[in-house]
Amino acid sequence: MELVKCPECGKENVSDTAEACPDCGYAVKIHYQRLREEEAKQARLKMETEKKLAEAQQKKETETQRQKEAIEALEIRIKGYTRTIPIVAILTIVFCVLTVISWNLSEDGDLGLIIVFCGFATFFGGVTWTSSISAQNRAREDLKLAKQSVDSYEKKVEERKIKEAEIAKRQQELQDAQHPKCPNCGSKNTKRITFTNRAVSTATLGIASSTIGKQYKCNRCKHMW
Ligand SMILES: [Zn+2]
Numbered sequence: 001m002e003l004v005k006c007p008e009c010g011k012e013n014v015s016d017t018a019e020a021c022p023d024c025g026y027a028v029k030i031h032y033q034r035l036r037e038e039e040a041k042q043a044r045l046k047m048e049t050e051k052k053l054a055e056a057q058q059k060k061e062t063e064t065q066r067q068k069e070a071i072e073a074l075e076i077r078i079k080g081y082t083r084t085i086p087i088v089a090i091l092t093i094v095f096c097v098l099t100v101i102s103w104n105l106s107e108d109g110d111l112g113l114i115i116v117f118c119g120f121a122t123f124f125g126g127v128t129w130t131s132s133i134s135a136q137n138r139a140r141e142d143l144k145l146a147k148q149s150v151d152s153y154e155k156k157v158e159e160r161k162i163k164e165a166e167i168a169k170r171q172q173e174l175q176d177a178q179h180p181k182c183p184n185c186g187s188k189n190t191k192r193i194t195f196t197n198r199a200v201s202t203a204t205l206g207i208a209s210s211t212i213g214k215q216y217k218c219n220r221c222k223h224m225w
């Protein structure tokens, strides 16, 4: 209980639990009840708003942090490609130069072999080179996106992962089809009998009969089916 002033007639020392003001009959109790309820409601609202603001601030901070980390990681990756791309080119050239030098030094060097060697080196170097460049370009695009919105960037990475998993799954299925389970021992260490290895076995063993009509061979128990 508290002694208050009647809000209607201004009489002092009226109990805030009095149903009515002794002077004017004003419903003091209800008036103060409503007032306190309103105050409590306002306080609650204020607290909720502050909590929401703090949460939004927190979210913004973690988002900025995530964005910062993503940008840093991408910049490191891009820099890494900038180093590896010329290294690939240099290694390819060095390999070819060394092959040519060793060919010049040897008495009966085979030019055809050199061309094949350098051809392979250039091919693998070229493949590594172009794939590094496209990977770097992709990282640059990712960086641009991450700077715009870290959420979109993370979504893109997630989608890419799903796509890659699908491709890996399909490749696994293809491989499983190439290496079916051996009906004899259950091993997956099997291979398809191709036209070439059938021809080879015919040439070396002189018998084609064992593989004729068979599609697969088990490497473990040698069963064919
Ligand atoms: Zn009164």
Ligand SMILES: [Zn+2]
Pocket: 182, 183, 184, 185, 186, 187, 218, 219, 220, 221, 222, 223
């Ligand atoms: Zn087997």
